[in-house]
Amino acid sequence: MLTPPAAVQALLFSSGEPLEKKQLAELLDIKTDELIVVLRALAGLLKGSGLTLIETADEVELRTAPEASVIVKKLHESELARDLGKASMETLAVIAYKAGQPSNGATRGEIDWVRGVNSSASLRTLLMRGLIEGKEDERDKRRVRYSITTEALAHLGLARVEDLPRYNELTTGVQEINKEEKE
Secondary structure, X not given: OOOHHHHHHHHHHHHOOOEXXXXXXXXXXXXXXXXXXXXXXXXXXXXXXXXXXXXXOOEEEEEEOHHHHHHHHHHHHHHHHOOOHHHHHHHHHHHHHHOOOOOOOEEHHHHHHHHOOOOHHHHHHHHHOOOEEEEEOOOOOOOEEEEEOHHHHHHHOOOOHHHOOOHHHXXXXXXXXXXXXXX
């Protein structure tokens, strides 16, 4: 059985984003003042480990320690120096061609459906390089809709999304399919 600090560490690691302290206390079935003690214990355990706790009044997040910034920066630089690769280019193409649709971009589910595989790693690479951006989907607030950035257009040597090869032909075809599905 996990100790409370280890349980908090597991929850924060698996979430990959800040969690509300209230939610953590509920998940651990402890009181808020007990959570403060648990967070202090975890912070102590993490000293010198390369990880640290970041706390606000309401949230807590597991992040890399400031001391690890040099080596983490090297990792990100090496990722950015590599070519995009086939998977990332496919993902970028799906997003780019969906940019002209009324939905303006693509969700991860749509990208995965077109490619037939999980696109999480490709999306991460494209986001890190600033080639795409994610915004809350207007129709479903639980999803993120990815769109192409001006940096991506410059990377592809294009002035506008409409300059993509066979853009009009492909987007018209997609619009016709969507229209038929609605009928």
